[in-house]
Amino acid sequence: MKQFFLKLFTWWNGQTFGTQLWTWRFGELVGKDEQGNLYYRTIGGKIDPTLGFERRWVVYNGYAEATKVPPSWHGWLHHTVDVPPTQEAYTPREWEKPHVPNMTGTPLAYRPPGSTLASGRRPAATGDYKSWTPGS
Template identity: 35%
Template sequence: MVSLWRTVNNIRRGGWSYWWRNLQYIGDAKYGALKGTDQFGNKYYENLNPEEEVPGRHRWVDFAQHDFNATQVPPEWHSWLSHIRKDPPSEDPVVQNLTPPWKTPWVENLTGTRGAFKTYNTAAPKIQAWTPKPTSRGSDARA
């Protein structure tokens, strides 16, 4: 539940446009410190003030795309959002040093979109659709 004092305080800190965007996209009037950005353009925030945020809900992501889903969060940031890691990947030396150079970049799940993988069948169909064979009508049929 969002209190009136918290809402007014967050409007004062972030401004009307930031407050309205958060209210539309995440459904809450939150304000926090920017901790980093990933390759998709998603922004990750944290608010450690216990009087403003419920414990466990003090980290959140602001998605860059309008049609967002959870697969747009890379594994490094997911571990930070889920409290598996203490420090965000932008500040964690372990994540920065141990990421191998041959690792492919994270790609979101494209199921249900135009970019989804679709196989095609090379076997002949077992059922053939009926197609009528038109014949030309002669002039002697009605004579």
């Protein structure tokens, strides 16, 4: 029962009941990325008369976080490229790093040394700073 209500009312966790119904009725699975996100388009690439192009969407694996979409799939979702990454033979360059989602706001966020949020202690002040006082 809990899962039913979560699917009905929470849009940020996977897909809602409406999205699941739309995907089942009109969606065609195009591929899956390394993070488990599923990518769909309208069946047969049919052009939506309202939009003038085919609909493309993603069903996130877990919480809906846009930075979980790798650059290759982002280009396909936004109609920058017509061929999905599953249908092209792309080899990444040696200087390309693997995609990492944005971790800001999570416990895994980057906290440089000296940050008030970093673990440990801040470095001691060096004494080279002289504060401003009015009238001086």
